[in-house]
Amino acid sequence: MREIILASASKRRSRILSDCGIKHRVVPSGAEEEIDKDADVFEIVETNATCKAEIVATKEANAIIIGADTLVVHGEDIIGKPGDEAAARQMLRRFSGDEIEVCTGLCVIDTSSGRRAVGFEKSSLFVVPLTHEKVERYFRLLAPYDKAGGFSIESVGSLLFDDIRGSYFNILGLPMRRLSELFEEMGLDILDFIEAG
Numbered sequence: 001m002r003e004i005i006l007a008s009a010s011k012r013r014s015r016i017l018s019d020c021g022i023k024h025r026v027v028p029s030g031a032e033e034e035i036d037k038d039a040d041v042f043e044i045v046e047t048n049a050t051c052k053a054e055i056v057a058t059k060e061a062n063a064i065i066i067g068a069d070t071l072v073v074h075g076e077d078i079i080g081k082p083g084d085e086a087a088a089r090q091m092l093r094r095f096s097g098d099e100i101e102v103c104t105g106l107c108v109i110d111t112s113s114g115r116r117a118v119g120f121e122k123s124s125l126f127v128v129p130l131t132h133e134k135v136e137r138y139f140r141l142l143a144p145y146d147k148a149g150g151f152s153i154e155s156v157g158s159l160l161f162d163d164i165r166g167s168y169f170n171i172l173g174l175p176m177r178r179l180s181e182l183f184e185e186m187g188l189d190i191l192d193f194i195e196a197g
Contacts, residue, residue: 002109004193008069012154013174014096020176021194024066029055030067033080035089041078042120045069045105052116060111064188067107070173074100097129099163102171108182113187117182121175123166125153130160 009028029052054065072079082088141156167175183190
């Protein structure tokens with residue numbers, strides 16, 4: 001059985017795979033995530049996901065490499081991880097009372113055959129209106145620095161969001177149904193990699 005390798009340092013992505021019963025190894029790519037403001041967001045996340053998967057694929061034989069990248073779109077702006085505390089606060093204030101889109105690019109590479117499949121998933125959600133005081137209180141509880149858009153929909157973050165359309169797991173950073181489809185495009189069945197509990 002080929003090994004599944006997640007080319008990401010995201011603990012949430014790793015946890016999603018584990019919760020599905022997919023045994024895997026985490027090998028962060030170390031790739032710089034690029035945001036070309038003139039490019040389409042889906043092109044950006046697919047490019048970043050592919051770069052991550054390719055870096056790890058060069059070091060691993062007989063493995064299935066999964067690369068992923070998530071960005072948030074608010075209006076015309078494409079938003080990645082906040083650079084610092086001030087940026088994270090500003091993001092939360094900007095999103096207050098408005099809709100945002102979460103876009104995740106995926107790349108799967110089979111290093112034994114050289115086959116690959118690339119795709120993306122999009123979800124939207126509404127951020128509840130927040131006063132300045134609420135922003136500060138939520139911010140202290142959210143610890144948002146390592147997440148695109150500076151937020152997490154889990155835990156306390158579940159109080160901030162409403163009207164989710166699309167894949168919930170995409171918002172977490174790893175849309176599993178789309179991942180399954182990419183496996184199928186490569187002639188693989190993701191169920192073959194699930195260990196019975």
